[in-house]
Amino acid sequence: MSVTPRRVAVLVLPSVVPFDLGVPMQVFGYPRPDLGVRRYRVTVCTPTPGLVHTSAGFAIDVRHGLRALAQADTIVLPGIDDLDLHVTPATVAALQRAHRRGARLVSICTGAFVLAEAGLLDGRRATTHWIDAPLLQARHPTVTVDPDVLYVDDGDILTSAGIACGIDLCLHVVRCDYGAAVAAAVARRMVVAPHREGSQAQFVARPVDAEVASTLEGTCRWARERLAQPLTVAQLARHARLAERTFTRRFRAEIGTSPLQWLLSERLLVARELLETTRLSLARVATRCGLGSEVSMRAHFRRRFGVSPAAYRRQFAASAPSRQPRP
DSSP: OOOOOOEEEEETTBBBHHHHHOOOOHHOSSSSSSSOOOOEEEEEOSSEEEEEEETTEEEEEEBGGGGGGGGGSSEEEEOOOOOTTOOHHHHHHHHHHHHTTEEEEEEEETHHHHHTTTTTTTTEEEHHHHHHTHHHHHHHHTTTTTTTTSSEOOSSEEEEESHHHHHHHHHHHHHHHOHHHHHHHHHHTTTTOSSOTTTTTTSSOOOOOOOHHHHHHHHHHEEEEETTSOOOOHHHHHHHHHHHHHHHHHHHHHHHOHHHHHHHHHHHHHHHHHHOOOOOOOOHHHTTTTOOSSSHHHHHHHHHHHSOOOHHHHGGGGSSSSOOOOO
């Protein structure tokens, strides 16, 4: 299969956080193919080419300037440590021009401060590290800052919370571009979880007992093996040997969402995989993943992914490795 690599520009500013820079380079800039295809071409750029000092005390040599933003399909802004950093007018103008022409803008952690300084988050919902979310909200009151999620996909502008959430967001971008199978292949290469919903909580306010966490993990595994069945919260609670109210409370504290929303997310993940990798009818896919009817699956799928199951299959089935459906 021939794939024209999508162009990604990673904009590096002084005090860049090395981890936040490493994430898009590992996801988009990996020098070898994923599933046999080189899918992205990455350029690292900065307002003034040369040595750029990082938050960790070492510098990196960046050879491309802001002109790289003019050709990029996606622009990634890694987090910065200096939240009082002056964003130059040239940088602001380049980001605004890129946005006007349709480039997708992605920030990791405190990279959202740069987007906000450029006026690109005005009237939008966004996130950043929960520690820095109050400052972002205070500085930019027209931005709706959500400190409780892993990432926010607002169409052409996407923002993530801190540290490892950048991995979740970058894998989400791969899923949007090439489908779940390719994103899962990238995740396997990086040895990380293939999918965490952006709506999950950034952190757990209080530690969860190790025994409870183990119980919930076992119940989640049990439920994944039975997604085609009409599972209820009561059934999940019985498996976990907890009262239903206690189970629901601890599930939300540990997983970051309600049991029913988690079940829906898991079923939609299975539906997406089956649409990419099998030729099962839509009705059969709906049954196999526990979404009931084709009509029900279409409504949930469109609400979550913005496209119908049939349109998703047309877009991504060719880019995923095919397999025979299980009986």
